[in-house]
Amino acid sequence: MTQRLPFRVAAPGKLYVAGEYAVVTPGQQAILIAVDRYVSATVTPAQPAQTATPTEQVLAHDHGVAAAANRSFGTDYALAAWLVMDALRAERGIDPIPVDLHFDSTLRSDTGEKYGLGSSGAATMAVITAFNELYDLGLTVTEKLKLGILASIEISPRASGGDLAAGALGGWVYYQAPDRDHLARVLSDNVSVTEAMTGPAWLPMRARRIPTPSEVQVLIGWTGSPAATDHLVSQATTNGNGLDWDADFLRPSAANVNSLLLALAEEKFPLIHAGIRTARKLLARMAHDTTTLVETPALTTLIDTAERFAGTSAKTSGAGGGDCGIVLAEPWVNADDIYAAWRDHGIQPLPLSVTQLGAGRKE
Template identity: 40%
Template sequence: MTPRRTVVRRAPGKLFVAGEYAVVEPGTPAILVAVDREVTVTVSEATGADTVVSTDLGPRTRTPHVSAAIDTVGRLLTEHGLPAPPLHLSISSQLHERGRKFGLGSSGAVTVATISAAAAFCGLALSHDHLFRLALLTTARIDPNGSGGDLAASTWGGWIAYRSPDRAFALDLARRNGVGEALRTEWPGLDVRRLPPPEGLALEVGWTGTPASTTSLVSDLHRRTWRCSAAHREFVTAATDLVGAATAALERGDGPHLLHQIRRARHQLARLDDQVGLGIFTTELTALCDVAESVGGAAKPSGAGGGDCGIALLDAEAPRDARHVRERWAAAGVRPLTIRPATQRIEESSA
């Protein structure tokens, strides 16, 4: 008996470095980094008439992302005049622990890996750009407020500068003219480019132990009249400025200036929290930041806050400082995670 062909795709999780909340506005920049923990999706032919999904992602993970990803690939296959066969998907994740997520973009990673694996199994070759666009069309149907930054990090890997597209435009284009046309047409606001890693600085990650819902926090902000206020415009302007300055610092290898911009990003998020009362900063996240700054580093919540992870950039030549930070984090209820940047997108394989 000939063994069934299988296709395996892996997509890394992500951390926001700067630009949270503001990046949901089309064309507004952010900096993200992919991490060396990933979601793995293995696709083979289903034995029955229906697609079957087995996963260790846990009950709190939103399985609609997997179903929606399969549906998006099916729409593209139909446009190409190709059949959409029933599939067997096996999904495993390093972005969870006993069903609890770390806040590393698991929904985005599983979307990217599922689309990549299902498309490859069905004979569709996707560029990075087309894979990202398919993933964003998928997630925007579930949550139109999501920026897509997590998808970009999972697709390209490494450190990236990202500007979010007009998701309403992309969804409407796909609905009117088809998915294929949406892949070929320029999306207003969209830009993704690679950045060099920070020179002389080491990334440290702490987990608060409390899962947070990015979708709920961003949706809560969208429901408030604050988004139509002068304070909102000031926040977006300030975020755009500091992300631009941080991007320039990365590109010229200026570690001290990058640290300054990360501190600015922390204070901008704290100001937003004070104005709107979203609960971005928890006791643990505040302690995470204060401890890192006490040794000359810079730190902030990564992503929407309210729990999940925080990041710190510390002097790479001062390992004693890093040990000190990890010890004090642990004493404050913050668990240091062994996470490093993923230098490139996780390799692909098939059998």
């Protein structure tokens, strides 16, 4: 039973609470939140494409067909997801339904700059969700996540998939990445999608919702500097400079994430604050030893300004190098006071909330 056209799907953005950089290593733990900013895709009957290649607004059926014929998708995450999903459709013996996908996003500023909320991952999950609805594929959340990873690693092999997990699940999310180096490349190596969704490389992957800590306020500030995530992650993970990656970063990060999970579950604020500050220190040491710019001066100002208020802890969120900082605050803290202090330093508060809605149909 395919879906009547048109219909609309949406996938949320994400922010890291703890575990970024470590999470690119298979099986390493991270905590993320899905935020109530979205990439939406409206699915309509196909029309002749107005452009030769997809735009940020439209991925036409014609674009997908041409990309499949040329085996080319460049750095377009939505197009890579289209190709993976169309291959899965064909493997299941389902006739194609020519449709166009019309995108809109609230993961950017009014002037079009990315907030660092995982727009590529959200676009990927929107395409996968659209195909799942269109062809009534009945995919589980884990299957949608796997398909998103198979699409994204074709473009960014180091991408952990954390943004995809948050987008697929919604809420507060615990995540461990698969062994992406040993996953099949379904677009470049022409392996069947069905086959690529199984195998030992997936064994380290974990993705699950964790209980939402109801008393925790999440405050987000944006420094206005988009981060080059792939470049930063590549630099951090290849620049040794004497860092014992396992002993100095991965193991302490894993222990800290596990402690933070317990602290959040029990809403023990002294332990929550300790976990956030430990995550910041670990990132700072890793950044120093790999000469990677994670915490820019603007992000340091964001964090230090927030932590002048009692009942708060703060850190960078995600790759750093600009983008967002995250604050976990106790329920009595006045967020407006922190926002005002940020604005005095040219930092933009982002009025975001944790969304419980993962990628899905939008009525």
